[in-house]
Amino acid sequence: MVDCIIIGAGVAGVSAALTLKALKREFLLIGSANLSNKVAGAEKIKNYPGLDGASGAQFVQIMKDQLLHGGISVTEGHVTGIYEGDGCFFVACGQEMYEGKSIILATGVESVKPIVGEREFVGRGVSYCAVCDGFLYRGKTIAVVCTDREEEREVELLAGYASKVYLFALYKNCTVNLPNVEIVKGIPSQIKGGTKVEGIVVGGKEIAVDGVFMLKDSACDTLYPALRVENGSVAVDRNMATNVKGMFAAGDCTGRPYQYAKAAGEGNVAAHSVSAYLGR
């Protein structure tokens, strides 16, 4: 069991990792090898100390190098749930389950807000995890809402189970090309059903489906429903502690301003708080 599991490898997660390393704590940094698409997408950074006009791509490369030099690796994966154990947390990530004494949530903000019916049908046809739930839809018709090309592997996995996949690829240059996958134009507005999902609405028309997979950055309360969220952001105190003992949060997921400097600062504070929480 590690001391801490950091979920999300953007600026906040990387900052927390660098500080935990300096504090000689054992941790896992879970996220993407590319760290953060949001960071990479910035054209020119003018408001972060030390980066006078660097591009987001350069910033990502600097952070990657810094992790490498610090002997920190990113555990690649997408966390789909956090479960409380006896004085610890279990973190589900693909087919793996990791165990940590504490958590730092550094997941950024959801790139796509929940659509009508999404939260209501979680566990009744709406899933965030292809690896965990894909097999439930063997031979069935599903919709997949995907916000990032990095998730295309999961789409292909789902297409291996389902007989028909309606894919909403909410990013440029989708490369999925499979006979049972139909790419649907438009942004879905609603998930409908009775006791379970029956359809997804796009452009005013309903497509009949048995399930909907939302492959996107997660809102923290979908990872851990007892987490207190206020106005869509994780509620934290000055130590970046959430309402859950041993769980801390940093960066965009705690609210505005959505800026690198705030994310880095909060990641640093969260790591110090984790260390104080763990004690000697």
Ligand SMILES: Cc1cc2nc3c(=O)[nH]c(=O)nc-3n(C[C@H](O)[C@H](O)[C@H](O)COP(=O)(O)OP(=O)(O)OC[C@H]3O[C@@H](n4cnc5c(N)ncnc54)[C@H](O)[C@@H]3O)c2cc1C
């Ligand atoms: C185009 C653009 C330009 C910007 N320019 C600037 C600028 O010039 N200056 C500035 O200060 N700010 C800028 N920002 C804002 C800045 O990018 C954010 O404030 C910053 O990236 C927040 O860092 P973060 O670590 O909190 O979140 P993010 O950078 O969003 O990182 C969170 C990471 O966690 C991952 N993640 C989410 N859920 C999970 C999960 N369940 N499992 C594993 N990983 C997960 C995400 O995929 C992401 O990689 C810009 C944003 C954009 C979109």
